[in-house]
Amino acid sequence: MDEKIVLQCTVENIIYRNEKNGYTVCEMNSDDDDFVAVGVLPHIQEGEQMELSGCYTTHPEYGQQFKIEEYIRKSFTTKEAIERYISSGILRGIGIKLAKKIVAKFGMDTLEIIKNTPCKLTEIKGIKEEKAIEYSVILHNKENIQNLILFLSAFDIGQSTCIRIEKHFGDTALAKIKENPYCLSQIGLGIDFMKSDQIALSLGFDLSSALRVQSAMITVLYIALYNGNTYLNLEVLLNETSKLIDNKINRDEASFESLMTDERIIYFIDLNIVALKIAFNTENSISKSIKIRARTDDEKDCKSIKKTHLKRTDDISIVRENVLNICGQQSINYDDDQINSICECLCNPITIITGGPGTGKTTIISLLCQYMKKKGKIVSLAAPTGRAAKRMQETTNSDSKTIHRLLEVQYRPDVDDFNLIFARNSDNPIEADLIIIDEASMLDIFLMNHLMNAVPPDCLLVFVGDENQLPSVGAGNVLKDMIASKIIPVVELKKVYRQETGSLIVQNSHDILHGKYPTFDQKIDSEFMFISKYSDEDKLQSILSLCTKVLKQHYHADIIRDVQILTPTRKGLCGTKELNSFLQKALNDSAVNHIPDMTKSIIKKQSTNLLNTYKINDKVMQTRNNYEIKWISIKDSKVTGNGVFNGDMGIVVLIGSNCESIHVLFDEEKIVEYNNTNIEEIELAYAITVHKSQGSEYPIVVLVLPHAPDILMTRNLLYTALSRAKEKLFLVTEKNILMKMISNTSITRRNTLLEKLLTDNIKAN
Numbered sequence: 001m002d003e004k005i006v007l008q009c010t011v012e013n014i015i016y017r018n019e020k021n022g023y024t025v026c027e028m029n030s031d032d033d034d035f036v037a038v039g040v041l042p043h044i045q046e047g048e049q050m051e052l053s054g055c056y057t058t059h060p061e062y063g064q065q066f067k068i069e070e071y072i073r074k075s076f077t078t079k080e081a082i083e084r085y086i087s088s089g090i091l092r093g094i095g096i097k098l099a100k101k102i103v104a105k106f107g108m109d110t111l112e113i114i115k116n117t118p119c120k121l122t123e124i125k126g127i128k129e130e131k132a133i134e135y136s137v138i139l140h141n142k143e144n145i146q147n148l149i150l151f152l153s154a155f156d157i158g159q160s161t162c163i164r165i166e167k168h169f170g171d172t173a174l175a176k177i178k179e180n181p182y183c184l185s186q187i188g189l190g191i192d193f194m195k196s197d198q199i200a201l202s203l204g205f206d207l208s209s210a211l212r213v214q215s216a217m218i219t220v221l222y223i224a225l226y227n228g229n230t231y232l233n234l235e236v237l238l239n240e241t242s243k244l245i246d247n248k249i250n251r252d253e254a255s256f257e258s259l260m261t262d263e264r265i266i267y268f269i270d271l272n273i274v275a276l277k278i279a280f281n282t283e284n285s286i287s288k289s290i291k292i293r294a295r296t297d298d299e300k301d302c303k304s305i306k307k308t309h310l311k312r313t314d315d316i317s318i319v320r321e322n323v324l325n326i327c328g329q330q331s332i333n334y335d336d337d338q339i340n341s342i343c344e345c346l347c348n349p350i351t352i353i354t355g356g357p358g359t360g361k362t363t364i365i366s367l368l369c370q371y372m373k374k375k376g377k378i379v380s381l382a383a384p385t386g387r388a389a390k391r392m393q394e395t396t397n398s399d400s401k402t403i404h405r406l407l408e409v410q411y412r413p414d415v416d417d418f419n420l421i422f423a424r425n426s427d428n429p430i431e432a433d434l435i436i437i438d439e440a441s442m443l444d445i446f447l448m449n450h451l452m453n454a455v456p457p458d459c460l461l462v463f464v465g466d467e468n469q470l471p472s473v474g475a476g477n478v479l480k481d482m483i484a485s486k487i488i489p490v491v492e493l494k495k496v497y498r499q500e501t502g503s504l505i506v507q508n509s510h511d512i513l514h515g516k517y518p519t520f521d522q523k524i525d526s527e528f529m530f531i532s533k534y535s536d537e538d539k540l541q542s543i544l545s546l547c548t549k550v551l552k553q554h555y556h557a558d559i560i561r562d563v564q565i566l567t568p569t570r571k572g573l574c575g576t577k578e579l580n581s582f583l584q585k586a587l588n589d590s591a592v593n594h595i596p597d598m599t600k601s602i603i604k605k606q607s608t609n610l611l612n613t614y615k616i617n618d619k620v621m622q623t624r625n626n627y628e629i630k631w632i633s634i635k636d637s638k639v640t641g642n643g644v645f646n647g648d649m650g651i652v653v654l655i656g657s658n659c660e661s662i663h664v665l666f667d668e669e670k671i672v673e674y675n676n677t678n679i680e681e682i683e684l685a686y687a688i689t690v691h692k693s694q695g696s697e698y699p700i701v702v703l704v705l706p707h708a709p710d711i712l713m714t715r716n717l718l719y720t721a722l723s724r725a726k727e728k729l730f731l732v733t734e735k736n737i738l739m740k741m742i743s744n745t746s747i748t749r750r751n752t753l754l755e756k757l758l759t760d761n762i763k764a765n
Contacts, residue, residue, distance in 0.1 A: 010047065011028060013027040036065045051071065164189050230751060345462050352462075352464075352489070354466060407425075425450075438464045445754070529731070566701055568717055572708065583686035620664055620684060628642055633669055647696075715743075
């Protein structure tokens with residue numbers, strides 16, 4: 001380990017600064033030497049005097065650097081240092097000449113005068129009172145962030161997080177935190193209740209304080225929301241809150257009533273349930289939009305839409321005749337079920353198409369597009385994820401977008417995914433006559449609400465999805481609730497067309513859905529092969545053998561692009577974490593190098609620190625929506641854009657010198673740079689969970705079923721996993737686990753209000 005060194009120095013020159021996280025490269029001057037320092041130094045300016053702790057390192061390209069681990073700002077000890085500081089650019093309009101005049105008049109008190117009695121600066125020719133007050137605000141803000149970092153660093157909260165907190169709360173951040181430390185756990189910056197509680201208790205907050213109990217309760221509701229539930233039973237909420245604060249909460253206590261009047265929640269006394277207001281308002285808004293569109297609401301609510309809604313100038317027989325004409329021009333014979341399904345979608349303002357793999361959902365989407373385009377109408381296709389949108393585009397030969405792109409997301413760093421801002425809304429609706437949303441089972445309530453707000457009143461709306469798949473990763477159970485409400489026409493596709501062509505994957509998917517044991521074909525050219533392994537160790541070795549030998553040698557598969565390993569869990573030897581570690585070691589050395597020729601010419605190097613976690617040709621996945629991150633096209637470096645989204649998969653194509661950055665290729669075209677500011681947004685993706693695979697299809701799927709909790713090992717998870725495979729599926733497990741999953745019909749039930757709202761079984765208090 002390098003020996004820690006303490007240096008007294010002055011900031012001479014800022015070479016590079018990342019404004020988001022404070023990472024800085026600067027030239028320093030000490031009594032002994034001049035040197036380059038690197039580290040997180042938010043808001044430092046040239047001329048400041050520092051005490052640095054750290055060690056010297058050697059960068060292969062930039063040479064010797066001092067890596068800062070800790071720092072302390074020192075008081076200014078000379079007039080020259082103050083002159084340099086206020087003329088460094090921190091106070092716009094003050095150059096070195098004006099700085100010398102100011103310091104000549106006020107001496108070592110210059111900074112205190114600027115901060116606390118700025119009007120005295122007007123004694124200097126050229127400085128007006130308005131500018132002097134501006135300078136005072138700037139220095140106070142610098143002092144505020146310094147004090148905030150000093151306070152929060154004692155609780156192991158990093159400086160980059162401190163900067164984001166300061167941006168969220170403004171220059172009174174520290175005062176707000178001291179007044180209510182629990183606010184930190186509710187602003188989406190990764191600070192949990194336990195950390196807020198630690199800060200609060202250190203400040204002397206009482207264990208039974210109202211702020212503490214309220215914050216814990218809101219935390220429990222948000223945890224439930226992240227797990228898909230839009231409300232909790234009151235007793236469950238009180239029990240979970242009691243566990244979190246280690247203090248029993250009873251509904252007969254005097255403080256109970258004040259808890260239930262918190263403005264962030266809604267308490268439904270008759271149902272004995274509690275919901276976050278943001279969740280209830282969202283589901284209620286969706287319900288109103290659907291009821292108006294389905295024309296089930298009262299005359300008053302529908303009045304505004306009836307004047308503009310699609311008029312049925314063509315009756316059902318004319319629509320059917322036009323559909324038959326289009327179908328007659330195709331080389332495929334369409335049956336009555338398919339024809340009727342298309343007519344249903346064209347004759348209702350809102351429709352749901354549901355069915356399993358091979359039941360013709362894509363065929364209906366394609367014909368709907370053809371019908372509307374022949375009528376000269378505009379069709380918009382969209383899906384919740386980039387992968388699902390891309391697959392929709394490939395299968396229909398029509399342009400498709402993510403719903404975020406369709407709604408024209410407007411990124412703002414201070415807004416979370418619950419409150420995203422979109423350019424398309426009720427005032428600026430989507431320009432379309434027909435909107436088709438595929439993979440609707442993946443819709444959460446927040447995205448659904450934004451979508452419904454942006455659909456024009458005279459537009460047909462069709463949701464396509466498989467209600468038997470796993471629910472959305474986000475909150476709610478939108479598709480199931482809409483179907484269960486029975487207020488929207490539902491086209492249920494039951495006939496399996498792909499099964500007629502001998503698809504064993506499709507046949508087994510439907511058999512498992514109906515509780516039947518699958519059929520296996522153990523020939524080398526089989527679509528569906530069973531590899532019987534009992535221990536998780538043997539399953540792991542079988543996967544490694546498949547990926548390093550069998551799939552490459554016998555099936556000539558591109559392991560990175562053609563093969564996806566799926567597992568129900570992140571934990572254990574056959575969970576994603578361990579599988580990815582083993583697969584990276586086994587595959588990386590033998591992987592084909594796919595670095596595009598143009599890549600190196602369009603990548604700019606940056607000096608950042610990054611652990612050597614990834615290797616060239618690693619398969620990775622984006623794990624959160626990032627609307628701001630920049631990408632560059634490898635086909636044309638002048639083509640750029642923003643945005644990489646949760647679930648997008650890519651390949652590492654370049655690693656910067658000294659592992660300071662990595663570059664990932666998405667969609668065989670877009671290059672994105674990751675460094676120490678955003679590296680936590682990606683993870684290895686040789687193996688992913690079944691939940692993460694929703695909305696995608698892969699040529700070859702290797703599904704491993706290890707020993708895992710019953711809550712994961714369900715029939716609908718198995719069904720979802722099988723239906724991800726297009727050409728081949730290798731099932732690695734033991735017969736007992738497979739039979740147990742087929743028998744486990746329990747579905748993780750979500751507490752949602754949308755169905756109740758759609759059927760008027762609940763109303764806002």
